[in-house]
Amino acid sequence: MGLFGKPFRVKSNTQLKGSDKKKLKTQLKSCFSSLTEEDLNNLLPTKEEVIASKVYTHNGESVILYIFKRDTIFFQLEKENKFYPSVYTLWKFPKMLPVLTTQVPVMPRLLNGADLMLPGVIVDDSKAIKAYCDGTLEKGDSIAINLTNNLAPMAVGKAFRSSEDMYMACKHGKAVDVLHCFGDQLWEAGTRIEPPSLGPPVLPYFEEYHEPHEEPVVEDDNVEDETDDKAVESVQEKLGNVQINEAKVEEEVEKEIDSRTDAEKMDELLSNAFLQAWKTTAKKIDFPILTSNFFRLHMVPAAPPGINLS
Numbered sequence: 001m002g003l004f005g006k007p008f009r010v011k012s013n014t015q016l017k018g019s020d021k022k023k024l025k026t027q028l029k030s031c032f033s034s035l036t037e038e039d040l041n042n043l044l045p046t047k048e049e050v051i052a053s054k055v056y057t058h059n060g061e062s063v064i065l066y067i068f069k070r071d072t073i074f075f076q077l078e079k080e081n082k083f084y085p086s087v088y089t090l091w092k093f094p095k096m097l098p099v100l101t102t103q104v105p106v107m108p109r110l111l112n113g114a115d116l117m118l119p120g121v122i123v124d125d126s127k128a129i130k131a132y133c134d135g136t137l138e139k140g141d142s143i144a145i146n147l148t149n150n151l152a153p154m155a156v157g158k159a160f161r162s163s164e165d166m167y168m169a170c171k172h173g174k175a176v177d178v179l180h181c182f183g184d185q186l187w188e189a190g191t192r193i194e195p196p197s198l199g200p201p202v203l204p205y206f207e208e209y210h211e212p213h214e215e216p217v218v219e220d221d222n223v224e225d226e227t228d229d230k231a232v233e234s235v236q237e238k239l240g241n242v243q244i245n246e247a248k249v250e251e252e253v254e255k256e257i258d259s260r261t262d263a264e265k266m267d268e269l270l271s272n273a274f275l276q277a278w279k280t281t282a283k284k285i286d287f288p289i290l291t292s293n294f295f296r297l298h299m300v301p302a303a304p305p306g307i308n309l310s
Helices: 018-031 037-043 087-092 104-111 125-130 163-168 221-238 246-257 262-279 291-302
Strands: 009-015 051-056 062-068 071-077 082-085 099-102 142-147 150-159 174-181
Touching: 018 037, 018 082, 071 087, 082 087, 082 142, 087 150, 104 142, 104 150, 104 174, 104 291, 125 163, 142 174, 262 291
Parallel strands: 099 142
Antiparallel strands: 009 051, 051 062, 062 071, 071 082, 142 150, 150 174
16 A cells, blocks of 8 residues: 555654755755756745654654645655655656556556556557666656546656566566555645646557456447437528528537536536446445545546536
8 A cells, every 4th residue: 555545643843944945955856857946946945834744654654744835745755765756746847757657447546555557557569678668767766657638647656667677577567666646645634736637648559458357438429420410400490491600500509409507417417427437437446435535536537528527
């Protein structure tokens, strides 16, 4: 299970002095070369309060959290003396770590304590030994995980294998030891902002991947097109087959197809997302589960593309 899958215990809180912040930023710069001095000053402002909080996780791990305005910006494993960014930081700098991509239904499993396994990683097999992070990963490297529907990283951990070993494992075994992810106790302890929508990663080879033992969901576009065509014909008959512009047709079609109120439309969207969630990501969830987590992790991903349920 990740470090923050269960509540952690705070041992001490210390406000960092100016000299402490300067030393910390120097260490962070050596770990994350893509971050500029300006980036670090924005993350950990020199003239504002930054807290170093020493905590013990559920498995007894000693971790130092560097907190600014409630959000953990970085955390440090004391036994490794190594820094990791939180998802709050990764959402501001999504390219600061190498990234592996997985499918949306995998996210609830990561939150429930699972590590990312190689069968769940989406890669371009034609790149051969460079399929995983262009062949640059070494075992133990910090790495982020994003989803096929969003470039924003949703989890952070350390590589269980090098890029070469991942390729040689032929999609068997573990890829990433997950330490922290969106929705866990570290995220809960912060401002709880939702991940930004940065658009999906470019994955032209993704269509070959599906959940094991499940058929992909395919929408029948022909049925929808047929419905639209009939609606257009009906509108044209009502208008006496006069020549009308395309914008007018679309307006009348919309009225013909769906005359429900916004509240009725939202009720149906929520109902459909609820049922779809049980057919997909919620199939094997552990109970009990908070309704807020069920909504965020299962219903929201089940909504049609471009639809915001919140």
